[in-house]
Amino acid sequence: MPRTLSLNAKIQQLRQFLRQERRLPSYREMLDVFDYRSTNAVSGLVRKLVEHGYLLRDDAGHLAPTSKLSGTVKLLGLVQAGFPAPAEEDEVDVVSLDDYLIRRPEASFLLTVNGDSMIDAGIQPGDLVLVEKGATPRIGQIVVAQVDGEWTLKYYAKDSAGVRLDPANRNYRFIRPRQSLHIGGVVRGVVRKYD
């Protein structure tokens, strides 16, 4: 059989360009990226990348990177399973944290947690909560709510007396809205960064 090319090396090179330039290279720029000398070679490679789902071609023929290409983190299994062998590292899924966490970008906000009232829910001071503004909360979900003029982070609950906002900390008591209750949004995720 004829000579075969290793896609993985090419994909790595393309990823690097994508990260640095934040765009896809043109075919002539790919000459440098892939160390080719003919744009026809690029054309063939691009066709393969489309076949393998790294690039997407729209109706007009324009190319765009898929999340498989532009993803920034390799998604593995359980901590117990550890890391894959270098040989298998090319086959793991690559995801984007944005795509993973955010469903409605236009309604999504990040807020910094300041109290410890949700500590038993694993939400610590300094954490960022990803909030979907305007969403309708279900019971048991965590909401950002304005109660009697003050914004807080609490579990959304209901009982015979109506809506109740529960903290996740035994040292705090639940809140019962007196005058007003305004649900700002529903917490869809939590992000913590260590420095």
Add this chain to the structure above:
Amino acid sequence: MPRTLSLNAKIQQLRQFLRQERRLPSYREMLDVFDYRSTNAVSGLVRKLVEHGYLLRDDAGHLAPTSKLSGTVKLLGLVQAGFPAPAEEDEVDVVSLDDYLIRRPEASFLLTVNGDSMIDAGIQPGDLVLVEKGATPRIGQIVVAQVDGEWTLKYYAKDSAGVRLDPANRNYRFIRPRQSLHIGGVVRGVVRKYD
């Protein structure tokens, strides 16, 4: 003075195209996006977008979106401060979770937490830990380590007897490596998603 255009509306339209097509539109495609009829109008708008930091122009003149444009979440302040008024909503920072959390994409992995041994550190079963593989741990940091053949998530500590791996749960005891200790990576962040 002459008539003024509202950049914010244009930026929204551009963001929508960017999310759907995963690439920047060409000038003629921008005619539709911005409802223009001359590519000269597009040219002027692009120049403004570059000036305001939404687009980046490299040495060769190629355009690329900045994180200010391609960011997916609006970064606000403390939970206490609540949400901005709709009028001020255009002025908040827009960030990408990938850019925020990930420094070295090529060495970054996501692992699913399965035990509750780090629960007091706010890391629950089902959470994803963002691990930077191969990084050297400092004392007090959380690491993914292989101790005597088994992979675990623990605090990295040292005492007079050498390296010690501490859980964040009173029901568990610290681990002292007997035969082998292999630090897989350092935990740089935690991501939790609610369904």
Add this chain to the structure above:
DNA sequence: CTTGATGGTGAACGATTGTTCAGTTATGGG
């Protein structure tokens, strides 16, 4: 109301784009 600057139209330009074709090179299976 006039004026000046900004936003926009319409059309033309050379440059760059991706495609295509004929031909060459390299390599793994028989």
Add this chain to the structure above:
DNA sequence: CCCATAACTGAACAATCGTTCACCATCAAG
């Protein structure tokens, strides 16, 4: 070793790219 075939070279192509020009429209300040 040889051969079939995928990978690649080099060059030409029309199509599309972003830039630029002259000119018109609009609107706020004086």
